[in-house]
Amino acid sequence: MNIKVSVVMPVYNVQHFVKSAIDSVLKQTYTNFELIIVNDCSTDQSLALCQTFNDSRIRIINHRNNKGLAAARNTGIRHAIGRYVAFIDSDDQWHQDKLRLHVDHLDANPKVGISFSRSAFMRHNGTMTPIYQMPQLTNISAEVLLCRNPVGNGSAPVIRREALNDIRFKPYSHADEYSCYFDETFRQSEDIECWLRMIATTNWKMAGIPQPLTYYRLNPEGLSADVNKQLASWEKMIDKARIFAPQLLKKHENKARAYQLRYLARQAVRSGQGKTAKQMIDKAIAQSPDLLMEETGRTVVTLSAAYLLYILPTSMFKACAKLGQYCIGLRQRWVIGRDGVNASQF
Template identity: 60%
Template sequence: MSPRISVVMPVYNVEKFVKSAIESVLKQTYDNFELLIVDDRGDDRSIQICNQFIGDPRVHIIRHQCNKGLAAARNTGIRHSLGEFVAFIDSDDLWHPEKLQRHVTHLDNDPQIGLSFSRSSFIDFDGKFIDFYQMPKLTGIDAAHLLCRNPVGNGSAPVIRRTTLNDIRFLSVTSADRHSCYFDEKFRQSEDIECWLRIAATTSWKIEGLPEPLTYYRLNHGGLSANLEKQYASWELMIEKARGFAPLLLQRHEQAARAYQLRYLSRQAIRTGDGSAAVKLFNQAMATSPSILKNETGRTITTMIAAYAQWIMPSWGYIAIEGVGQKCISVMQKMRISRDGVSSEFMQDNKL
């Protein structure tokens, strides 16, 4: 019997995390799945660690001849997959044990949903929960909202119907070996949002989220201002591509989307401790589209206060204020999760 879900896990230089990522998949309460590990030719011990799991008949390792990047690794996994649904997990992230079961139920209950995603809980470098969550809009998501705010949030959150992926499939024209693509292999960053945007803008499939934080998203301690610049440049390339398949969408929402992206990068700079870059990015966001202050007043003001406080204050003072602020936000997030129907038992079982 073919597996109902194909889980695609690209692997590249993640020896510190990959064992835990694989175990979080194999511990799923829903077990009719295959795990396709795509070896993207790193130079550490990641694949030796993966080899420890090949005795499990659900686990398969697919090897690239050379490093091709995350988008190409996901495409390779999709092409080898057998499932009705395709789930993605990055090899430094983790899943709640009920993730696949809840997504299967979500997709079965509404055949019009093409992409089902979950809220995410942040974990630190060592895998410890930090009581902070991605809190996106879950329903009523259109292409404009996805362009501006990317509610899916990260590459370990979605489970997608194969038929949905087939609807956005295109043929690679940049490689000597022509093959089907779903993620654009020209992108080394922003490949996620580019793919989700094509689904939202060019198909009739619905994109909806689950209120439970079923994905554990690991924060990267290695972020630098230079990397933020690369992220922004990659996002701009995504915008240029989108002009070809969603020109009216870009005419109406490009400036607001750019402002939201700059605000997001400002928060990333805050996370890495670069107050100067955070202020610069926030000011760029406001100059690009002041409407984000009206549309998302709380989040925009919070970003402004954090950016300027980190820039002006001594580090010990900012750390103290940040700790208090994060505790307040965490409490409000948990209250909202509870209002959305997530039980306290689930949160306790989740160690959140």
């Protein structure tokens, strides 16, 4: 049987989460896949835990040196034999129907290079929050991708192999150097850089499906926890994008930066960094006051959360946040239901 989907899972020091991540892949209702685990020189028990699984669909590849997430994904892609390549970070999980629904989506839409899903937020301890990532799912232009990154996280996309082939490059001038897809000079923002390069420089489309099929862990120790480093890596991505999409950046860079600052303000709120959250949302509105007009609800919610976290005692803020999340979750589940999906099943 020809393998249709190659699942790539980079692993680095995630001993508390990696078994759950692997289990969520092996329990997929769609079974024609391989799981390529790329061990990026873990120093904890991650590799040993991966080796406890006895499943012929699993391959483990070990890096000789720690190279980072982008390089681990590149290694996985180079070893992948599937028509579609799915990514899952080793601290996240999938709904059991994720691969089946993405395969159906890509099979039915030959011009779509990147299929992604909505995501549900999972607490650090593995319990679910009432909140979802609710990105735009259709009509995604390079401008939309630059400003909002609807994919949202590295465990959401399933990508057509031909689309990846169309953006591969040699990182150096040497002819024998291996091909890359993600830019290995990035330790963060490597995903949005890759997606943007694909949409801005090829004819492939991006589209999402309405089910929340990815369970994204809010990990305070993860790469996305340091919002200042994340902003710096995003700015590095912008510098590169000016080279391959100069007109796009000339027209939309300031607006995109405002959206990114607002996103980082939300990240800071989630990790309890009140001062940083306030600074980020203030900068976002100063960068583009139109945020208050174009996306009033999301901007006001972020602004309110940042200032409440900054002003209120922790216990009082947590009570307010819990109520706010409940109300937002109700609204999000209504939208998901409007799209024909029963959110309670996810």
